[in-house]
Amino acid sequence: MKRIIVGMGTCGLSAGAQAVYNRLEELVADNPDACVLSKTGCIGMCYREPLVEIDDGDNRVIYGGVTAKTAEDIVERHVLKDERIADESLVYAIAGDGQTAGSEAPFLDLQERIVLRNCGSIDPESIEDYVAAGGYAGLKKALLDLSPDAIIQEIKDSGLRGRGGAGFPTGLKWSFCAGYEADQKYVVCNADEGDPGAFMDRSVLEGDPHSVLEGMIICGKAINASFGYIYCRAEYPLAIHRLEIALAAAREAGYLGKNILGSGFDFDMKIKQGAGAFVCGEETALFASIEGQRGMPRIRPPFPAEKGLWQKPTNNNNVETYANVPWILSEGSQAYAAFGTEKSKGTKVFALAGKVANGGLAEVPMGTTINDLVFKIGGGIKEGREFKAVQMGGPSGGCIPAAMGDTPVDFESIPKTGAIMGSGGMVVMDDSTCMVEIARFFLNFTQTESCGKCTFCRIGTLRMLEILEKLTLGEGEPEDLDRLSELAIRIKEASLCGLGQSAPNPAQTALRYYLDEYEAHIHDKHCPAGACLPLVNFSVIEEKCSGCTLCAKNCPVDAISGKPKEVHIIDQATCVKCGKCITSCNFNAILTQ
Amino acid sequence: MVSKQENFSYRLWRYDGAPGELIPLLQSAQDHFGYIPRRAINYISGVTGIPESEIYGVITFYSQFRLRPMGKYVVRVCAGTACHVSGAKMITETVEEEIGVGVGDTSEDGLFTLNTVACIGCCSLAPVVMVDDDTFGSLTPASTRKLVKKFKREASKQQTAPTETPVT
Numbered sequence: 001m002k003r004i005i006v007g008m009g010t011c012g013l014s015a016g017a018q019a020v021y022n023r024l025e026e027l028v029a030d031n032p033d034a035c036v037l038s039k040t041g042c043i044g045m046c047y048r049e050p051l052v053e054i055d056d057g058d059n060r061v062i063y064g065g066v067t068a069k070t071a072e073d074i075v076e077r078h079v080l081k082d083e084r085i086a087d088e089s090l091v092y093a094i095a096g097d098g099q100t101a102g103s104e105a106p107f108l109d110l111q112e113r114i115v116l117r118n119c120g121s122i123d124p125e126s127i128e129d130y131v132a133a134g135g136y137a138g139l140k141k142a143l144l145d146l147s148p149d150a151i152i153q154e155i156k157d158s159g160l161r162g163r164g165g166a167g168f169p170t171g172l173k174w175s176f177c178a179g180y181e182a183d184q185k186y187v188v189c190n191a192d193e194g195d196p197g198a199f200m201d202r203s204v205l206e207g208d209p210h211s212v213l214e215g216m217i218i219c220g221k222a223i224n225a226s227f228g229y230i231y232c233r234a235e236y237p238l239a240i241h242r243l244e245i246a247l248a249a250a251r252e253a254g255y256l257g258k259n260i261l262g263s264g265f266d267f268d269m270k271i272k273q274g275a276g277a278f279v280c281g282e283e284t285a286l287f288a289s290i291e292g293q294r295g296m297p298r299i300r301p302p303f304p305a306e307k308g309l310w311q312k313p314t315n316n317n318n319v320e321t322y323a324n325v326p327w328i329l330s331e332g333s334q335a336y337a338a339f340g341t342e343k344s345k346g347t348k349v350f351a352l353a354g355k356v357a358n359g360g361l362a363e364v365p366m367g368t369t370i371n372d373l374v375f376k377i378g379g380g381i382k383e384g385r386e387f388k389a390v391q392m393g394g395p396s397g398g399c400i401p402a403a404m405g406d407t408p409v410d411f412e413s414i415p416k417t418g419a420i421m422g423s424g425g426m427v428v429m430d431d432s433t434c435m436v437e438i439a440r441f442f443l444n445f446t447q448t449e450s451c452g453k454c455t456f457c458r459i460g461t462l463r464m465l466e467i468l469e470k471l472t473l474g475e476g477e478p479e480d481l482d483r484l485s486e487l488a489i490r491i492k493e494a495s496l497c498g499l500g501q502s503a504p505n506p507a508q509t510a511l512r513y514y515l516d517e518y519e520a521h522i523h524d525k526h527c528p529a530g531a532c533l534p535l536v537n538f539s540v541i542e543e544k545c546s547g548c549t550l551c552a553k554n555c556p557v558d559a560i561s562g563k564p565k566e567v568h569i570i571d572q573a574t575c576v577k578c579g580k581c582i583t584s585c586n587f588n589a590i591l592t593q
Numbered sequence: 594m595v596s597k598q599e600n601f602s603y604r605l606w607r608y609d610g611a612p613g614e615l616i617p618l619l620q621s622a623q624d625h626f627g628y629i630p631r632r633a634i635n636y637i638s639g640v641t642g643i644p645e646s647e648i649y650g651v652i653t654f655y656s657q658f659r660l661r662p663m664g665k666y667v668v669r670v671c672a673g674t675a676c677h678v679s680g681a682k683m684i685t686e687t688v689e690e691e692i693g694v695g696v697g698d699t700s701e702d703g704l705f706t707l708n709t710v711a712c713i714g715c716c717s718l719a720p721v722v723m724v725d726d727d728t729f730g731s732l733t734p735a736s737t738r739k740l741v742k743k744f745k746r747e748a749s750k751q752q753t754a755p756t757e758t759p760v761t
Binding site: 009011013014017046047049192193195196197198199202234235237238272273274275276277278289290291292293294295310351352353354355359360392394425427429433438441442445449451579582583584585586588 | 595612613614616617619620639643650651654655656657658672673674675676677678679683686687690710711712713714715716717718719721726727728729730733735
């Protein structure tokens with residue numbers, strides 16, 4: 001009896017997994033003795049979705065890029081005749097003895113999956129699957145075998161540090177909150193994942209929600225809290241849906257509620273949806289949002305461990321941090337500490353995106369180098385272009401140039417480059433990305449998301465944004481670079497929360513490593529990467545032009561000439577660099593440089 | 594599944610003074626009406642005792658809440674980092690051309706509202722557009738045009754009722 005498992009995370013669904021699932025449902029109904037159908041979350045190989053796995057109990061084989069049509073093939077040949085389809089679509093196979101094969105084997109083989117242990121193999125809507133995979137064993141140990149102090153000691157010994165970006169030692173954080181007495185304490189999970197380019201938490205919530213619940217309940221026991229909140233951003237409807245199912249199932253099975261597992265410990269939790277504010281990923285703003293207020297950060301001290309949600313002692317951690325906890329409890333702190341570097345223990349999930357060939361999630365031991373992530377796992381740069389930089393830490397981080405690709409990714413080495421580890425989003429850039437424009441992009445984001453409380457953040461980021469916009473339009477002045485630097489320093493000094501304190505980072509790292517690009521924009525009025533439209537030349541790529549005349553018809557200044565079916569030409573003197581030809585062209589035949 | 598009609602009224606009815614309910618109530622109102630009309634603010638204020646001005650302050654802080662009705666289809670172009678480097682700007686311009694509105698506006702026929710959103714979390718499929726709850730990835734200006742046209746065709750097959758006008 002074979003199991004057919006379809007990847008139904010948001011990536012899979014956007015790639016067309018629902019149609020594949022529906023077709024498979026029909027085929028399975030026709031062959032009920034040969035196979036059963038189930039679904040799973042995101043295994044992380046997003047670039048080959050939709051993914052379908054065939055598990056015969058011994059061997060697991062995953063096919064990529066599956067359509068309703070190729071699904072028929074898979075059932076015909078592999079399920080019914082045991083005949084694997086040995087072509088490019090077989091992305092991964094793992095035999096009973098651990099031997100792996102497949103066109104994308106390196107992507108998975110180079111990973112150490114602790115947080116993602118169940119993502120892509122269990123049905124996230126089945127608590128039975130979770131338990132069968134070892135779920136809630138950590139909780140049993142925490143409730144029945146260990147004292148709260150012993151739980152905290154295990155977490156301390158594992159070396160686990162917060163995975164939300166700050167990297168604060170988790171065991172230490174829990175011990176702070178445990179030390180405060182109050183009539184009510186809270187466990188909060190920050191599932192706001194606002195960093196553009198980061199989707200690690202989304203995949204864990206969609207693919208293995210119970211791992212987060214279990215981590216939170218264990219935390220509750222350790223710090224003596226009786227209630228928890230998961231604050232999940234509203235842009236993740238599937239994650240919220242799966243969390244709701246998980247909560248109901250956990251309650252029914254007795255893992256949540258009164259007297260959990262007969263231990264005398266009571267704990268329950270609730271989901272709160274975000275409402276579209278990046279700043280609510282900052283913990284004090286998050287608490288304000290749960291309390292029903294505008295999400296504006298508060299001054300610390302007092303820290304949340306002492307006075308957090310509703311002024312009660314609160315422990316707040318990221319999704320990924322909690323997802324590590326059950327594994328640490330059941331496998332032991334030393335097993336976790338065996339991975340990683342001296343000061344950055346364990347593994348980290350990275351979201352590879354941008355111009356990388358294999359975009360998706362990869363969990364690797366701390367200390368893995370950027371180059372290994374980009375080339376060995378990420379498969380290098382798309383379309384054979386040149387690796388230019390990798391952006392880490394989202395709008396709070398910075399760009400690390402390709403020349404520093406041998407930098408290990410851990411909490412010590414990355415900050416030395418001027419970037420931050422962040423929550424794990426890694427956006428890969430190639431030679432067509434303009435570093436001035438990227439700084440503008442991030443400042444635009446933080447400026448929009450600034451809550452407005454602090455003058456320097458509210459107005460300072462706007463001034464930085466205006467300068468960067470001027471640069472991308474070719475109106476930059478030499479003094480602008482000094483202005484940017486000074487603004488950056490002042491904004492960092494005078495901002496209350498992490499948003500303002502880190503908003504200047506992308507611009508600062510860009511100035512540090514790409515001063516030449518800034519100077520080209522100011523002095524030469526030219527964009528070397530070809531991205532800032534007012535500063536480049538437009539031309540038609542001969543080999544791609546089909547002569548369809550659409551660009552000429554749409555050009556507002558009639559700068560394009562050419563007969564139907566003939567290569568068109570853009571007159572440089574007339575061209576106003578508006579970009580209409582690019583949006584009109586169905587053949588990607590317009591070049592900007 | 595409880596219908597949306599009951600959801601909002603039911604939530605108001607069973608409000609018991611529990612703290613932190615304002616945002617869920619606003620989300621419920623928006624699910625029900627499609628936006629937050631003045632009278633919803635009025636109802637919530639009456640039931641919770643929170644002044645209307647404070648509620649208005651919360652509504653205007655969060656980008657999810659809208660004080661004006663939206664179109665039948667809410668188009669959200671992802672403006673996250675990965676989508677940005679993969680050409681999201683061109684996608685936005687293409688959608689603007691096809692629908693005939695700028696970002697933040699609703700088309701005259703009430704069919705489409707266009708917004709950008711910070712990051713949908715589907716970065717490996719960049720550039721990405723969401724229409725209501727469906728996500729579409731790996732777009733080009735050409736495929737985006739096709740997508741919008743598809744929704745236009747679907748909409749013309751159904752009747753669209755006139756939308757309620759806001760009193761703000």
